[in-house]
Amino acid sequence: MSFASSLRVGDVAYTYYPVSAIEGADRLPFSLTVLLENALRCGRTEEESAAMAARITEAGLAGEVGDEVEFSPARVLFQDFTGVPVFVDFAVMREACAELGGDPKKINPQVPCDLVIDHSVIADEAGCDGCMDENMKLEFARNAERYDFLKWAQESFENVRIVPPGQGICHQLNIEKFASVVMESPSGLTGADGTPVVYFDTLVGTDSHTPTANGIGVLGWGVGGIEAEAAALGQPITTLVPRVIGVKLTGELAAGVSAMDVSLSFASMLRERGVVGCFVECFGSGVSGLSATQRACISNMTPEYGSTCTLFPVDEKTLDYLRLTGRSEDQVALVEAYAKAQGYWNDPNAEPRVYSDVIELDLGSVQSSIAGPSRPHDRIALAQAGERFRAICAERGLDNVTAHVEIDGADYELTHGAIAIAAVTSCTTATDQAMMIATGLMARNAAERGLAPAPWVKTILAPGSRATELLLERAGLTESLRQLGFYTCGFGCMSCIGNSGPLSEAMHAIADDIELASVLSGNRNFEGRISPDVSQNYLMQPANVIAYAIAGTMDINLTSDALGTDAEGNPVYFADIVPDEAEVAALVNRYVTADLYEQGAAGMFEGDAAWQALGAEPSDTFAWDETSTYVRRPPYFDGMGRAVEGQAPIEGARVLGNFGDFITTDHISPAGAIAPDMPAAEYLEAHGVAPADFNTYGSRRGNHEVMMRGTFANVKLANKLADGRKGGWTCDFTTGEIAPLYYAAEHYRAAGAPAAVLAGKMYGSGSSRDWAAKGPMLLGVRVAIAESFERIHRSNLIGMGILPLQFAEGQNADELGLDGSEVITVAPIDFSAGLPNPAVVQVTAERADGSAVTFDATVRIDTPTEGRYYENGGILQYVLRDLIE
The missing domain is CATH 3.30.499.10 (Aconitase, domain 3)
Known part of the structure; x- marks a missing residue:
């Protein structure tokens, strides 16, 4: 069967994928309606689409977490801190493509990508006339190398728009200018009858507050750089069908109570209820009394109570905002018609959808409030x-x-x-x-x-x-x-x-x-x-x-x-x-007024004189500056061939870190100031950078040399191999001394030994961070063995070619008598059929005295797509080979 159908708006005909083709879809939450349409339209085959649709509908109507489905966002939003390393990866992919005999111009984002340079400006000067001009000068002085690279990316890649410094933040520009609520397929991509395909505007973004767009009916959430890269390159993101929590809004806000007050009430109420990993969406008569921007303020607070999104359906307030911010009347008419056709229109009198749980909030009860001193939900x-x-x-x-x-x-x-x-x-x-x-x-x-x-x-x-x-x-x-x-x-x-x-x-x-x-x-x-x-x-x-x-x-x-x-x-x-x-x-x-937003957005992509003066010219490949300390060519594709050779066996691996429970991505990923007397600082000083100019890890994310040296270097990280010393330290088993973890990794690399990580429960919890997977890979980590993994971090490890193994139920490193001094070998695994064979693999840990501990571990590569990524050495290698062929 074909799920496609026709939709007419005025005199224009479109192809669309009605969710009504699936029984029970009319009772699904609005957010699952979007996932359902995505599955019907984006499945590789109609059978695959039908299978994903069944998983979404079954879980949604039961109000339970379902199995994994694939989600293909329509576009990707970047901020500059997380966007720079993504485009560095794209640049090196182009170079590798050319080296492998392919056409480097094939390496482009496959969906529209917007990058807003908004994270680099610092309020060095404030409270005086001319402070903005002074801060802009300082911003360009600190970040000239990064900006020159981004200017090249803007000129050289298709499907990329970059907003220069000084225009606004990605979340606000997203709803004011980028979001369309309903998207139309690019020219040349049509349905079977030749009409353009229309579909929900969806996105992922490399900032956790991407859900701001949920306020105008756009489903999207924050992801790490690896998931964003995958989405930009046309690869689906795997996600569990989530529980959906409904928030029933009634009443109206009292005088003097603002959208911020409602946001803080949401944070307190939902953090107490426990909605981590859930979708949240709002319904009820109170929705109609909130403006589109009030809804966006509430949705912006989503990460502060741990849910994935806080979605509002489309209604007249949404349409008013779209008109106000410059969308055409044809676009507004399309949004209205499509939302109504898909059951995505807010009707306060409609029967409530099926929710896993419902929380009621009388807006009239919200008080003027503040939150603090250190958590948004206090x-x-x-x-x-x-x-x-x-x-x-x-x-x-x-x-x-x-x-x-x-x-x-x-x-x-x-x-x-x-x-x-x-x-x-x-x-x-x-x-x-x-x-x-x-x-x-x-x-x-x-x-x-x-x-x-x-x-x-x-x-x-x-x-x-x-x-x-x-x-x-x-x-x-x-x-x-x-x-x-x-x-x-x-x-x-x-x-x-x-x-x-x-x-x-x-x-x-x-x-x-x-x-x-x-x-x-x-x-x-x-x-x-x-x-x-x-x-x-x-x-x-x-x-x-x-x-x-x-x-x-x-x-x-x-x-x-x-x-x-x-x-x-x-x-x-x-x-x-x-x-x-x-x-x-x-x-x-x-x-x-509409004129306000039109004038406010004038010249948004042009930038000021400093941006325009950047000398980057478009080219098929990037001319790497070997003296740069901000943008360096990463080694991800060194030695790669066109044919898939599979991963080398994991033999004789040395343990870099033996960690406990709940090691977060913030513990792993470099962040904040670059501490003196550590490997990253020593690298910068060796390259002529004075300590006053170290800047932050965030600003240097385009330099893998800095980032790998800062991996596992969080001052709060406890490594059982560091003899009680917190931070980026471990036992270097080539010398027997406690040393910076980076130097131990380099010694193991020189000795030809891969590296391993041992961990407890929920390894990689917290926000998705691409460098929490990239950094370990560059340090030579080939396998991470943990009691359990945070789902997205597990996916990111696979995306960087690291094997996630899970201890058997009831086992962990301590219970098995492992202290991290052992040499680790993993039995061979076959991925020729996509999924790992065997799914449970034998691991041998050999002690210095020649004795050994042998145990079974589950291979946490859960889908054929993940298997293909791993066998290729990572997602970038998989995509590169696919695009070359």
Whole structure:
């Protein structure tokens, strides 16, 4: 049978794949409707499509986790930190293709890819005129090599758009400009009757907050670089059919309650309920009362409670937003017709779908709140914030100490909770026009009453798009924000990812004496993340960031204590400067127009003079600069032939790490500052880089030499082979000494020995990180033996040619008497039929005294596709051979 059918919108005919062809589809959650359509359209054969559709429907109607299915996203979204290594891989694939006699121009993303350079800007300068220009200059000076490479990628690859620095963040630009909700096949790709194929707009992104687009009905989630590469190269991503949790929304938001407050309520409510790995979607009468951007703010918070997505179906509010942000009337008509044809249209009166669990939230019960001091789901009602802050200090055993700072010649006595950073930042809230207007009005009202931020507060304003800044300008609110020190200092992810820049020397000097605080309108507030000098971080709606900046401390009850005094010495309270809801609505109605978004997006892909001056010219292959310390040619294809030769036997492997339970990808993958006196620092210094210019691992992800040296180097990592020493250390069995893990790996490589890893439960848990698999592979790791694996990390290991083996139930390294000093050999495995044969393989661990432990382990290569990847040496090798042939 053929699942394709015809859909007519106005005078235009399309081919589409109606989910109604599958019995029971009308009762599936909206998110599984999208997976079902994807399976019907993208299966390699109709039989395969039917089998995947049955798995989705069976699991969905039972409300249970189902078997694996393949998901082929329609497009991929990158930010620059994670995008650079992906395009480095594509560049080296082109070079390998040419060396193997193929046409390098065949190596291109097979689906549309957008990369937004938004993670590199740092608020070095803030709170003053010209700070954005200065930060942009510093950004280009630090990242010229990376940007030159990205400019080449933009010019040389098909299906690639790159947004230069200074335009906005990937999540906001995604919903303002990239997302179409319903996509149409490229020219030349048509259905059997010659009409274009239409389908759900879906994506994966290399940022965990990709679900922002769920707010306008686009199913997508964050993945690591390896999954993103696979998707970009046209390979499906395997995923279990998830449990879907329904959130039934009723009622309406009370006056003064923002989308950020709802987001924090979601984080608290769903983290407590436990939705890790689930899909979440919203339904009910309350959905209709939320604007598209309010929904996007809620969806942005998805990773903070551990679910994969937080999806809203399409309705009139979605269509209004699409019109507002420049989509054509033909596109809007297509979205409406397609959503209704696929049962994807929000009908508050329809019978509820089948959910694994349903959680109800009366929007009228949501209170104005903040979250902190170190987790997004630690929600605190605004009225109790001061009391809760004092309780936090007591819980932490903080004495009532003070510290003196001199700012502009004046002396101030500060204590715990002094606010060092107040950031109206780009994630979560800047997508919502009403919240940004309210922020400007709060600043205007405060300035009119003679209030200003405390002198010790660093003020940051980082809009999520040019349209957001333009909105504040048109509404006449920019000058008021500047009066309070909130000058736009950059367009990019800043405080949320720790790019808040340095504090003043005076504040830095007291950071160890008292616990400084930050307030931000972002989504992440983990301890140490916003600034290494700041111990407590609080999330809130951006207007309240203004209020706390004025207060200068967390030790205040905003709802009852005075913020300061006016020119006559009268106390001014929070209630005196809170924006009027009617004025916010009036300004939104007047200034949030299609012209605003059109002008805001003008020249988005052109960049400024510095970007345009980059000299990269398009070419089939990239001219690697051997002196570069940012972009290096990785060795993934060295020695590779056109024919599949299979993986070499794993014999005589030395153990690099013997780890316990719940080793996360953050433990494995390089991140943060590059520590001195470690292999990565020694490499950079040997290449003429001064310690002040080390930058971060994130900025150097395009240099495998740096990244492999930083793998397994997290300061909290406990390796049983390191004799109690935390961090990137192990026993080097060629010398018998405790040494940096990288140097032990190099000694084993020189001796011709592969490397192995032993681990406990849920090895590779946490966020997907491509370098958590790439790094071990480059260190020579051929096999990881664990009690259990996090699913995506297991897939990533296979994607880099590393064999995942699982101990038998009830067994682990300790129970078998293994301490990591053994030499590991794995019996041969046949992958000629795709799946491993045998599925349970014998492993021998030989001790130094000649005795041996032999045990059985399950080969965790679970699908034929994974088997093909592994046999080829990894996913990149598989795709390269496939494209050459």
